[in-house]
Structures are given as structure tokens and as C-alpha cells.
Amino acid sequence: MHVEVRGLNKKFGEFQAVTDVHFTIEKGQLIGLLGPSGGGKTSILRMLAGLEQPDSGDILFHGQRVNDLPPQERGIGFVFQNYALFKHMTVAENIAFGLQVKKWPKAKIKARVDELVELTGLAGFEKRYPHQLSGGQRQRVAFARALAPEPQLLLLDEPFAAIDAKIRHELRSWLREMIDRLGITSIFVTHDQDEAIEVADEIMIINKGRLEQKGTPWEIYKDPKTPFVASFIGESTVIENIASLRGFEDVSAWPGTRALIRPEYIEVGFKEDFTQLLSATEKGRVSHVHFRGSEWLVEVEVGENKLVTYRSLEKDVLREGDEVLVLVHRAYLFNDNDSWVMENKLKAGPIAFEI
């Protein structure tokens, strides 16, 4: 389903939950609404579903305004955060509910339930009650129930929040695969950036009720449009006085400009590690080293600035107090009016952007 939202606003009492949100979603896409908790993501989802009325603005499905359509008539499947399964009904009864309500013939209901049970890998669990299922199974029942009446749009509210980390990973790829196979337009809410980056075709970053940026995960990572997006995606350190770093002296021309530097923008090492780029490096001292399971997280002090970077386990182990050379490849600069990415100007010629 083609979805369009224009100038959406919603207040709860004095609290402005959603402010002037515009977006368009093409048919068949999987969209992640990403942002901190309490940022208005769920409110947007609930307004699309018709469970909440916008104070102003229009919601259009296939170019038709649906603001006044009740949730029952919008043709949307909704997967709730805690699944909201009907706890007095079995798995099969849960899945059949929407079809019974729509007065499908019995034989057709049975066929559709069997099909969905098969699709979601719940065969053998049809007669169980929700409290007899694991979290992952409940999630799949909720998914099957939402899909049963053949909705044109699927909304998922924090679909993996209540599932432990290991199964969450598995379920994510399962969901992605399932949605690809069905070709259904889907929107899911999450506060977990890994989840959004891994699963979504496009991400919408929502903060304090505003849509900060919409784009593919790669666009958002590479070219954040607002300081919030830059700091929210990936790990990063804010540097107040970026002009004091080598290669970024020009920034002093814009007073009040601060910089965001991601760990992967920084390289640390010794003289022999930087052959051509030696002139662009800076002396620093290792202040902390943390083991991260698959890499080291290294904190370095350069003058008065503290920088954070990763270091491969294959390289020499750094120790606290080591004198190292630091190369800052690029920084994301921002002030009150503007924001842009600046490359280290001492680096000889452009190099391929790699992480």
C-alpha cells in the first residue's frame, strides 16, 4: 500500500507527541521508525492504524484520505509490542479471529489458518494457548494473526523488544524474509539502531516528535542531516574544539562549530603504520583500553580532546599510557545553522571511504 502522511500533529494534554511529520512510503517497502523511547514513534504508528486521532494533518492510503476511517476499516495488520494475543483462545483461534469477524466461510478460514500456521512454522502448536508458548512463538502467532485477513499494510510496534537477544537475531532475519516473500508494505518501530539498520529498506529517525531524516541506512550513516542523527546512529564523541586538531584548523573560521567524530573515522598506531599520511597524524596518549569481544575500544587523549576508536584484535595490543599517533580521517561538523562533513585536509588526495 502506498502511504502518505502530511503535516501530522498530535498532543497528549500539554505534551506535544508528534510535530508536523511528513513522509511518503512506496508500496512493498519495509520502513523502520527509529528513535529514542518516548520520541513519538509509537504515536505515529497508532495514528496510521486509526487507534489514535491526529490533531491535524492527513493520512492517505493509495491517495485516499483515511483520517475518518475507523481502525476496523483500514485494512491494516498490527503487531503489538507485547503481542496482545487473546489469552483465552488457542493459536488457531487467535489466527482465525479476524477471519471469523469478517464472516469468511468456515472452509476458507480453515485453509487460511493452516496456510499461516505452515508459513510461520507453528505446525503442531495450533491447540496451544498463548501462555504455553515461548516468546518467539508468541511473536509468530501475533504475526500470523495480523496477516490472516490479508492486510495491505503491516505495522509492528517494537516487535522484538520482549524477546531475548539470541532469538531476536534469528527472528529478525525470519521477519525480513517473510515480508520480502509476501511483498507487504511494512512499518516497524524500534529504538535499537542495529535492528533498524539490519532489517529496514529505509529508516525514519524520529526525535521529540519530529522526523529528523528519512533514507536508506547507508545514506543516514554516511550523510546525517542533523546533529541528532549523527550522534544517534553509531557511536560518536563530541569535540568542542575541533580546530585544535591537525587537518581541521580551518574550522576556526566558523565560530561556535562543534564536531562529532565516530570511532571508525579515527586510526591509531605507531610511526610504521602511517607511511604517506604521517604528516596528518597527531600525538596522543592511550588513556583506557576496553575489550569488546570482537575488538578493542581504545580511548586516546589528544591535547585536551578525548577520542574513542576501535582497534582490531590482530594488531599489537595497546596499553594505558602508550604514546601513539592518531589520524582523524573526517569529522561531522555542526553549528546552530548548518552541518556538514569535513575530510582531514592534510590527507594526500582522496581515499576510498571504507569502514
Added chain:
Amino acid sequence: MRRLWIGLTYIVFGLLLIVPVVRIAAGAWEEGWRGFAAGLTRPEALHALMMTGIIAVAVTLINTLFGVMLAVYLVRAKWLRPQLKRLLNSIVDLPFAVSPIIGGLMIVLLLGPETTLGALLGRMGVDIVYALPGMLIATLFVTFPLVIREVMPVLQEIGTQQEEAAHMLGAYPWTTFWRVTWPSIRWSVVYGVVLTVSRCLGEFGAVLVVSGNILFKTQTATTLVYQDVENFNLTEANSVALVLAAASIGLLLFMEWAKSRNSAGRHG
């Protein structure tokens, strides 16, 4: 020491609850089966038990219907402001806080034959006070919170998500209520009904004030017991009291059975 406390607890429990019931039973059987039967089959006893029965059935029906509706509105309605909800919520408890006699008195003062409203209704041929309608109103007032207080916490606990899920699947409010909400609250409605019936059987103060305790007209089982005791008809009084006590105990046992069934159903 611990045994002493346990023993003491049993003694207090026995003195307060068991002894009176045994005493009533013994009193009812003082003249054997014949005395018990005679006490119950007196015309005034039959009429009083009938009045109590009518009141119990009517009040339970009305309070169940409106109690469930009010509970749903108080918990779910979005159009009620939170302050108003809190106010209504505390008003629901008013009958618990006010003595039943005061409740009865309020009805007499509002609808008695000397009041404008009562006189107006009286001229239209409808008697409220010292007649069945007044007794119904008094009992409704006293038992009003019972169903609501049983149902509201359950509604709050189950939350709105299952209902919203039903809406998203195309179910309109009526279908949603019967297929999703009702199965979750029905046992609490049953508890509320049992408590309401027991209370209807046992209500005395409010009914006494409103009914005037008129023989063969507005006398209920409890006010008959009261009158019998006043007149030293102790066997008769005990007979009627035993029937009331047995009915209430039976209902409460039924409730316990329902509870155990319910929790068994929930886990198994």
C-alpha cells in the same frame, strides 16, 4: 508459643463465625423438624421470603448490567476527563462508607410521601417509600459497588491491547466486548453477582427504614426475623435466619468453587 497463637486464632474464628451459626441451627431445631417447618411455612414467612427473593433477583440483574457497564466506562472511556473519572470512582464507594440506615434515610427524605417528588409520584399511583420500589432502590444503593469493585481491577489489569488488537482485526466494539473482554472478566462478574445476592439476602438497615416493615406487604426475611425476635418467637426467628444463613453460605461455597475452577483453567 506458635501453637498458642494458632489455637487462639481458631478460637476467635470459632466464637465469631461458627458458634452463632450453630446456635441458630440449634434454635431452629429446638422443637424438631415440625417447629422448623412451621416457622418457615407461616404465611408471613413465605411472603417475606418471597419479597427477599424478588429483591435479590431484581437487584442482582440491574446491578450486574449497570455495574459491568459502569466499570467498563470508568476504566476505558477516553472521553471522560481523568479528574471526573477519579470523582466517579470515589462516588462508587459511597455505599461502603455510608451506613445503610443513612442510605435508607436519604431515600425517605428524597422520595417519602411528604416530599414534593414523592407526593407527585404518589398522585400518579406510584408508591416508592413503604413499597417495593423503595426497597429495591435501597438495596440497589447498598449493593451498588460490589460488581464494579470486582470487575474494575481485572479490566485495568488486562489493559486495552487485546481490545485494540481485535479492532485492528475488524471487530467492532460489541463483538470485541463479547469475544475478547467478556471471557477475561466473566469470573469476576460471577464473584460480584454472588456477593450481591448474599448482600441482598442479608440487607437489613436500609430496607427497614424504607419499607416500614409492613406485614404481608413490605416485610422481608431479615425484618421478619427482627420482628419475631421482638415478639419472642425464637424458634420461628431461628428457622428463617437459618434459611438465610444457609443460602449465603451455599453461595460463598459456590464462589470458592468457581474461583478454584477459574484458576485451574488459567494455568491448565
